[in-house]
Amino acid sequence: MSTPVVGVLRLVAALSVVLLGALAVLVVLDLVPRELLQTGAVKLLLVLAIIAAVALVVALLARKG
Numbered sequence: 001m002s003t004p005v006v007g008v009l010r011l012v013a014a015l016s017v018v019l020l021g022a023l024a025v026l027v028v029l030d031l032v033p034r035e036l037l038q039t040g041a042v043k044l045l046l047v048l049a050i051i052a053a054v055a056l057v058v059a060l061l062a063r064k065g
Helices: 001-026 034-064
Strands: none
Touching: 001 034
């Protein structure tokens, strides 16, 4: 993999870890009820998949440009 691809993938991975950590803290502090998290889990996974796909496309476009 080239450097732009690796950089974008590392950025996406770092943002994912930060977002999941923040969400976990909100659930532990009962600011977000677990029931709400369970109903939104599928949507959250879909959003993360879309972000990963967009990051991959941007990295590929940056490499060719």
